[in-house]
Amino acid sequence: xxxxxxxxxxxxxxxxxxxxxxxxxxxxxxxxxxxxxxxxxxxxxxxxxxxxxxxxxxxxxxxxxxxxxxxxxxxxxxxxxxxxxxxxxxxxxxxxxxxxxxxxxxxxxxxxxxxxxxxxxxxxxxxxxxxxxxxxxxxxxxxxxxxxxxxxxxxxxxxxxxxxxxxxxxxxxxxxxxxxxxxxxxxxxxxxxxxxxxxxxxxxxxxxxxxxxxxxxxxxxxxxxxxxxxxxxxxxxxxxxxxxxxxxxxxxxxxxxxxxxxxxxxxxxxxxxxx
Amino acid sequence: xxxxxxxxxxxxxxxxxxxxxxxxxxxxxxxxxxxxxxxxxxxxxxxxxxxxxxxxxxxxxxxxxxxxxxxxxxxxxxxxxxxxxxxxxxxxxxxxxxxxxxxxxxxxxxxxxxxxxxxxxxxxxxxxxxxxxxxxxxxxxxxxxxxxxxxxxxxx
Numbered sequence: 482x483x484x485x486x487x488x489x490x491x492x493x494x495x496x497x498x499x500x501x502x503x504x505x506x507x508x509x510x511x512x513x514x515x516x517x518x519x520x521x522x523x524x525x526x527x528x529x530x531x532x533x534x535x536x537x538x539x540x541x542x543x544x545x546x547x548x549x550x551x552x553x554x555x556x557x558x559x560x561x562x563x564x565x566x567x568x569x570x571x572x573x574x575x576x577x578x579x580x581x582x583x584x585x586x587x588x589x590x591x592x593x594x595x596x597x598x599x600x601x602x603x604x605x606x607x608x609x610x611x612x613x614x615x616x617x618x619x620x621x622x623x624x625x626x627x628x629x630x631x632x633x634x635x636x637x638x639x640x641x642x643x644x645x646x647x648x649x650x651x652x653x654x655x656x657x658x659x660x661x662x663x664x665x666x667x668x669x670x671x672x673x674x675x676x677x678x679x680x681x682x683x684x685x686x687x688x689x690x691x692x693x694x695x696x697x698x699x700x701x702x703x704x705x706x707x708x709x710x711x712x713x714x715x716x717x718x719x720x721x722x723x724x725x726x727x728x729x730x731x732x733x734x735x736x737x738x739x740x741x742x743x744x745x746x747x748x749x750x751x752x753x754x755x756x
Numbered sequence: 757x758x759x760x761x762x763x764x765x766x767x768x769x770x771x772x773x774x775x776x777x778x779x780x781x782x783x784x785x786x787x788x789x790x791x792x793x794x795x796x797x798x799x800x801x802x803x804x805x806x807x808x809x810x811x812x813x814x815x816x817x818x819x820x821x822x823x824x825x826x827x828x829x830x831x832x833x834x835x836x837x838x839x840x841x842x843x844x845x846x847x848x849x850x851x852x853x854x855x856x857x858x859x860x861x862x863x864x865x866x867x868x869x870x871x872x873x874x875x876x877x878x879x880x881x882x883x884x885x886x887x888x889x890x891x892x893x894x895x896x897x898x899x900x901x902x903x904x905x906x907x908x909x910x911x912x
Contacts, residue, residue, distance in 0.1 A: 509758040517760035526766060530773045537781040544784045546791030553788075560785045582782035583774040590773060621766075626759060630766030634774075637767075 491706050498602065498702050501624065502609075502616040519624055526621040529593040533586060560585060566743065570750040576642060580749050583638070587631065588742040594621040595694055595734030599727055602701045622737075623694040625687070632687030635745045636679065642752040655755065686744050693737050697730055881909040 489497060500508045502521040509517050540556035549557060567581040597619045609617040621627045643652045656675045657668040704726060708719030885905055892901060 503760070509760060511758070513759045515761050517758075517762075518765060519760065519762040522762050523765050523769075527769055530769055534773055534776045534781065537777060537785075541781040541784040544788035546788045546795055549788075549792075557785060557789060560782070561789065564786065578782075579774075579778050582778035585782065586773045586777040587770075624762065626762035627766045629759070630763040631770050633763070634767050634770040 494706060494709070495699070495702055497616070498606065499618070499699075500616045501618055502614060508616075519618075519626060521617045521619070522621045522624040522627050525597060525619055526590075526594060526627055529597070529621070530590050533590045533593055537585070537589065559589070563588060563742070567746055570743075570746040571753060572750070573646075573753055576749070576753065580638075580746065584742045584746050587745055588738050591622060591631075591690065591741050592734060592738035594627070595737055597621070598623070598694065598697050598701065598730055598734060602698070602705050618698075620694055620698050622690055623698045625691045625695075628691035628694075629684075629687035631690075631741070632683045635686060635748055636683045638745075639679075639682075639748050639752040642749055646753050647755060651755070682748055686741070686748070690737050690741050693733060697726075697733055700726055701730075877912055881912055884908065884912070 501519040503509060504516075504518045504520065537556065540553050543550075544553060544557075563585045564581055567577050567584055571577050571580050600619060605619045606617045609615075618624065643655075647655060657671050659671060660674060661667045661671050701723075704719055704722045707715050707722065709715070888905060
């Protein structure tokens with residue numbers, strides 16, 4: 482249970498755990514407030530991002546075409562997997578030079594951020610509290626800002642490739658003539674459809690990751706609450722449910738990272754295809 | 757689930773990480789993978805070549821062995837033939853030699869016989885003459901009948 486002078490109620494415990502450490506020092510009031518930064522999300526995503534590129538760089542630095550060590554082989558399996566997927570989806574070798582590394586980074590980075598879910602929910606916040614940090618959320622991908630930030634990044638890449646492959650004129654032409662056809666009456670309909678498509682792609686891309694991780698985190702909190710009852714039933718329930726959910730979550734964190742990566746490739750691949 | 761400026765920060769971090777991977781991680785690993793793939797392909801090709809060479813060498817050695825065996829068999833056959841021939845020749849020679857010796861011996865024997873006959877004839881003639889002389893000494897003059905005696909001697 483969270484430390485405090487008085488034991489918090491279940492509701493308070495959950496709310497406390499779902500409050501970000503941000504630049505205001507208390508929970509954000511408005512739904513959208515561009516003047517606020519979530520320090521915990523930034524900290525964990527940057528640290529894990531650095532860990533990601535450090536590990537990848539470690540393998541890349543000593544990469545040899547000779548007999549690989551276990552570590553190099555493991556990274557190579559990842560690289561090969563991403564590379565094969567990219568080859569099947571993005572049919573431009575030139576674009577793959579950027580898109581494949583991007584997909585690899587996204588996969589490993591999101592995997593690491595998701596994996597923070599497996600750290601006991603109270604461990605890091607409790608340590609934080611010892612140093613006077615009262616709010617902390619350790620799963621960066623369970624922050625909508627992080628998930629949407631990344632999906633908007635993918636959107637920008639898609640727009641970039643749309644313009645690069647089709648030219649600015651070609652892309653605008655496509656915005657008004659696809660998917661229903663080239664007729665002045667259909668221009669507005671086409672354009673609205675295209676906008677909906679872009680928004681839906683981006684929002685669903687980010688929301689899917691966020692929703693899965695947020696829900697997973699919440700379940701871990703509920704399981705922690707079960708253990709927090711400090712009864713035999715609670716203890717046994719916590720051990721059983723916690724084990725099951727954590728094991729299941731290993732699949733979720735990997736799957737969500739993989740899905741995010743695949744959708745990134747698919748969207749970028751679609752940006753290459755002319756209607 | 758509130759939206760705030762973290763979104764933009766995350767966006768920037770996202771691109772920085774992607775850029776780093778593109779610049780420093782992806783190229784060396786992919787290069788190593790491609791090089792290894794090439795090495796393996798080369799190795800497989802070399803193995804294939806080696807196998808072919810081995811097959812060729814095996815074939816050549818079998819041929820050489822077969823040829824050697826054939827030659828050896830031929831040599832042995834020739835030697836046998838030559839041996840048989842030599843024996844035949846030796847036999848023929850020996851037979852000729854034997855014939856010659858036998859013929860020589862026969863001729864000598866004949867000669868010897870003739871000589872013995874001659875001697876015998878002369879001795880008998882002398883004996884007859886002596887006999888006749890003694891007979892005739894009493895009855896006839898030996899000189900008067902010498903021509904008759906000579907004729908008799910001739911008929912013996």
